[in-house]
Amino acid sequence: MATSTASSDESSRCMKDETPDSENALNLDSIRECLIRLEDTIVFSLIERAKFPFNSPAYDESSLGIPGFCGSLVQFIVKETETLHAKVGRYENPEEQPFFPDYLPPPLVYPHNYPQVLHPAAASININKTIWDMYFNQLLPLFTAKGDDGNYCTTAVCDLECLQVLSRRIHYGKFVAEVKFRDAPQDYGPAIRAQDRDALMKLLTFESVEEMVKRRVEKKAMVFGQEVNLKDKDDKGKYKVDPSIVSRLYGEWVMPLTKLVQVEYLLRRLD
Numbered sequence: 001m002a003t004s005t006a007s008s009d010e011s012s013r014c015m016k017d018e019t020p021d022s023e024n025a026l027n028l029d030s031i032r033e034c035l036i037r038l039e040d041t042i043v044f045s046l047i048e049r050a051k052f053p054f055n056s057p058a059y060d061e062s063s064l065g066i067p068g069f070c071g072s073l074v075q076f077i078v079k080e081t082e083t084l085h086a087k088v089g090r091y092e093n094p095e096e097q098p099f100f101p102d103y104l105p106p107p108l109v110y111p112h113n114y115p116q117v118l119h120p121a122a123a124s125i126n127i128n129k130t131i132w133d134m135y136f137n138q139l140l141p142l143f144t145a146k147g148d149d150g151n152y153c154t155t156a157v158c159d160l161e162c163l164q165v166l167s168r169r170i171h172y173g174k175f176v177a178e179v180k181f182r183d184a185p186q187d188y189g190p191a192i193r194a195q196d197r198d199a200l201m202k203l204l205t206f207e208s209v210e211e212m213v214k215r216r217v218e219k220k221a222m223v224f225g226q227e228v229n230l231k232d233k234d235d236k237g238k239y240k241v242d243p244s245i246v247s248r249l250y251g252e253w254v255m256p257l258t259k260l261v262q263v264e265y266l267l268r269r270l271d
């Protein structure tokens with residue numbers, strides 16, 4: 001049974017056709033196509049979240065008052081959603097990692113036979129705690145207006161969607177690293193055996209690609225986030241989410257964290 005949520009529908013479509021679902025599809029171009037497609041989902045999810053102000057009560061860990069639960073509204077929504085998604089097998093998919101992996105229930109549905117393209121050590125790599133901290137402490141204040149409009153539940157659901165797609169994109173580094181290793185084991189092997197993080201980081205970095213990615217996501221934020229109307233006059237220069245912040249998100253966090261996942265994966269690749 002294939003499962004997906006509203007938040008990952010767009011990317012799943014990309015995955016279905018292009019993910020490494022066969023050995024043949026596993027090449028750097030097809031993996032990069034998936035990353036490009038995920039950019040659309042990321043930009044749209046930021047646009048949705050930016051409709052609401054910061055709404056700090058959604059993150060207050062002391063005032064929710066749900067019996068038996070200790071934490072914020074957003075923590076509650078993410079945990080409960082992950083519990084449901086675990087039951088329908090979401091985390092059996094090697095592209096998905098939960099934010100709260102402890103005590104997730106086992107799947108209740110017949111397992112989908114995901115192709116084993118990654119080294120088994122991939123399952124132990126989950127940097128969602130870092131993604132969570134980055135999203136709430138650094139990114140969110142940059143692209144939401146200050147204030148409180150009372151829409152805490154919808155706000156927290158938008159946060160969930162942003163978190164899920166950022167996590168999927170960043171952990172996709174496992175597939176990128178696998179392809180790079182298979183393409184050049186003679187280059188990666190010695191650095192892996194030496195457990196040399198710096199050498200691995202150097203090998204897997206393509207600065208010109210990173211510059212292109214930053215420019216492309218900035219442009220997507222301009223195109224997707226513009227006001228569309230039927231009058232001649234349009235609101236040039238007014239965007240639903242600041243394009244320079246989307247570019248910064250990629251330059252400062254998304255790509256560095258994707259590279260961190262790649263390094264962590266490669267360090268274990270010959271275990």
Ligand SMILES: O=C(O)C(=O)C[C@]1(C(=O)O)C=C[C@@H](O)C=C1
Nearest residue numbers: 176204205206207209210255258
């Ligand atoms: O496209 C690659 O080669 C990747 O490793 C992906 C990615 C990215 O996160 O977008 C990360 C590192 C590279 O320097 C360039 C781009």
